[in-house]
Amino acid sequence: MDIETITLITQGCKMAKDLEATLPNMATQHEYLLNSCNEIISVFIRAKERINSKAQMGVYDPIASGVAEWLSSSQTPAMHLLQAQHLLAGGPAPGSSSTSRNIVFDPKVKGVLMQDDQDLEGGAGGTLAEVVAARRGFPANMVPEVADATTSGPRGGGASSSSSQRPRRRDGAGTRVVREPAPQMGNTEIPPEDGFTWRKYGQKAILHSRFPRSYFRCTHQKLYKCPAKKQVQRLDTDPNTFEITYRGDHTCHLSSTAPSVPPPPLLLHNQLIAAQQDATLLHHISAATSTVNLTPAPPSSVLMTQWLSMDIGTGGGGQRATSNIIDLAGASITNAAAAGPSGSGLPFGRAHINVEEQPRVADMADAMFNSGSSSNNSMDLIFSSMDNK
DNA sequence: TTTATTTGACCATA
DNA sequence: TATGGTCAAATAAA
Structure with a gap:
């Protein structure tokens, strides 16, 4: 440059x-x-x-x-x-x-697709979730509704991919390799967040590589049988860059209670309302019984909080107002109120939130938007009650 | 007590 | 047989 x-x-x-x-x-x-x-x-x-x-x-x-x-x-x-x-x-x-x-x-778009990718940015059409996910730089296999037909399970035994770097694995189909710069601030040892929650299950020294490779699987693997995995490795030639290999699609978003694609960046309230009226968006906004499709933490919980507080002015009253919160990436939370401090994990399952349930939704919104990280975030707290095996 | 991480061992593949 | 990928017990953290 x-x-x-x-x-x-x-x-x-x-x-x-x-x-x-x-x-x-x-x-x-x-x-x-x-x-x-x-x-x-x-x-x-x-x-x-x-x-x-x-x-x-x-x-x-x-x-x-x-x-x-x-x-x-x-x-x-x-x-x-x-x-x-x-x-x-x-x-x-x-x-x-x-x-x-x-x-x-x-904030989330940092990657450079290296292989086996789709033109994430180029799709003029596609669902909103695809567009949003693409704008956020997510690998194509993480976009809901975009099923990669070639994708197999962890040991699915699909056809060999064109990857020249890891020819050993036969299930290379459906893998996507992304390079992302290591965080410039904070703990640079941690690979950058990608909006999903991952659990590390292994680390291995790789031949001819100075840095070990870390293996992650979706946190919700057990509950939702989500096969998504990723490998993270620092480049030998550029320790400031992570090479992240994604394998398998997230299936956890198929559940109404499962995490999905993260929401887009902060949107103004009136813009959200306008978006609500957009027919293309309505496709993604659930109707009467509002199914809450919980997502990983927003990119900026602080901003979301600001937005919530901004909205109070139009909501009126001395109390904290009710806001229409729409997760444009396919989820929806309607009439979620921004209320006081939340308790710990909220005991709701497949949440069909009615307006009458606002206090509880308020807690949930608080839990969502006050979490700072996509990993170990409050969403996991919320899900923890459901994750009981 | 629960959940996540670490790490050595085992297994599958080339 | 060498290597990469995964498992699972031990440990740490919340």
């Missing part, structure tokens, strides 16, 4: 942060906000185009990848807002590309 691209990205980030700083005072200045957003977007688009031109040469750029990680980790509420606007406007998220497979302006 050349210096000009870096400069553009830096400039865009600075502009976004400046905007964020002025947001409290300028929140009502729509024209100013619009202009500012447009300026920021144009800067990132220029950066994106420069990066795309490099990426299309087929070169994985660890520096660009690192910047993507940095962008992700430093994403501000203002950035979320920009992204939300573009998401609902039908256009690509700021900084994302309809064709590229590189930097996407999203």
